Amino acid sequence: MKKYKQATAWLVMMTVMATFMLPVMPAHAFSVSDILGQAAGTAESGGTSGVSAGKGVVDIILGLFLGKVLGNAASPDAAVQDNSSDNGLKTNLAKEFVGFYAEWWGEDTSSYNSMVQNADVIKTIAPFWATMQADGTLTDRGGNDHIAVVNTAHQKDVAVLLLVNNAKQDNAPPVHTVLANPALRTKAIDNFEAYIKKYNLDGINVDFEMVPAKDRDLLTAFMRELYGRLKPQGYIVSIDVFPKQDENNDVAAAYDYAELAKYADKIMIMTYDNHGAWSGPGPIADIRWVENNLKYALKSIPKDKLYLGIAAYGYDWSAQGVQSLEFDAIMDLAQRYGKTVQWDDTAKSPHFSYTATDGTAHTVWFENSESLKHKLALITKYDIAGAAMWKLGEEDPAVWPVLRDKFRK
Structure with a gap:
């Protein structure tokens, strides 16, 4: 109990100090997780919190103290969030x-x-x-x-x-x-x-x-x-x-x-x-x-x-060379020669082959909505x-x- 009273007195003292040290700021609703998470949240998400990071030392001191005194009151589910992805922290960037x-x-x-x-x-x-x-x-x-x-x-x-x-x-x-x-x-x-x-x-x-x-x-x-x-x-x-x-x-x-x-x-x-x-x-x-x-x-x-x-686009390969073609032209070729587009499921790519009227063999690979x-x-x-x-x-x-x-x- 004595230790608790000492801690409480210390918290009151620090709160008073913070009141005088901090500049006037817009009203903002704080929670324990807000205070403890500001620095980490900024680093992880690339965003900015609603409070100036200029508080620096005061945030750190209060954060450490509150983390020890009130840590058991926070929900583990709320305190820990899995933002991992294949390449690190996921920020859900606007695309x-x-x-x-x-x-x-x-x-x-x-x-x-x-x-x-x-x-x-x-x-x-x-x-x-x-x-x-x-x-x-x-x-x-x-x-x-x-x-x-x-x-x-x-x-x-x-x-x-x-x-x-x-x-x-x-x-x-x-x-x-x-x-x-x-x-x-x-x-x-x-x-x-x-x-x-x-x-x-x-x-x-x-x-x-x-x-x-x-x-x-x-x-x-x-x-x-x-x-x-x-x-x-x-x-x-x-x-x-x-x-x-x-x-x-x-x-x-x-x-x-x-x-x-x-x-x-x-x-x-x-x-x-x-x-x-x-x-x-x-x-x-x-x-x-x-x-x-x-x-x-x-x-x-x-x-x-x-x-x-x-x-x-796509490419048309033949003994005559390689020609770049847009999608509509590729579909015209498939229709003209009565060819059904094939799907390579490993490469996730469409393709087909045909023989031109001059007897030249052609192979076409291209991109479509499915491959994209x-x-x-x-x-x-x-x-x-x-x-x-x-x-x-x-x-x-x-x-x-x-x-x-x-x-x-």
Whole structure:
């Protein structure tokens, strides 16, 4: 009893001290779990509590005392919550759908039409409008009226990021020329900023591909400088990265996931093209391959910055080469040749084969609403930020109800 009285007196004293030490704050309903859990709750959920963390020492002292005196009064079920998931603490992030946007010829409006029809799902578009050259300049890829596209997107509460890629050249990669020269890096960033401001864009999506492995640190330096320029002005900075499951993948070695995550708001991992022109026929995105790449990325990239790349297209392999086709064209082929679409349950991917009128054998693998359901399930399973689809206008129309369930704004 004596110890209890001493403890009670100590509590009264500390309460009085706290009254004088704390600033005036809005009314807030406290409980023991509120006090004991503020610091942990902020760290675990990434959110903020209703009380300023500036109380610091007072919270700690009161928390320790109340934890000893009143600990037995708290419900174990309320005090302990299992928020675990496959990759750590689960925060149930709000999911975002990003649509890559491209115009392959002057009157190509497929991406535009898809954006307008599904603006209740699409939070961001990344139009493929510019290419960085070896001298740091930007080549505008043309297409439809950029200003009109941006205005329409903004009217529908859709953010617009400039997708800029790098010019390709086998013997002397232009991207290396820029990355290796600080002056050219600055020039390129100047041009990025000017383009964004010219068209009233919301930020940038850097799509540098086939970057030499030796330029790993240079790519990080470029993103650090770009982020330092654009982020303070309120612009979104994002980057697309090749998938990988180790650091020995030459085509993906230039992407230092952990370092790039420091200088990007969004990182889109391009988990498609598992098979393509460089391989024989096979799934565009075998679900096992996609998940393994995602798990590896999560070792270095915060899940609230990570977006899973999903494909809307397919490939047709034959002795004549490999052709990329949108969903409608693929369905036309199947109908024309009387072929039933097959389902590979291991890869979670659709496919079929046919023989053309000239006698050439073809094999087609593609993505549809059913295959995309399995990819989208990974977003929930690993609680990552969202998905980024290449590209708007090529997709199976049946995918939109699926996307609407997960991403409706």
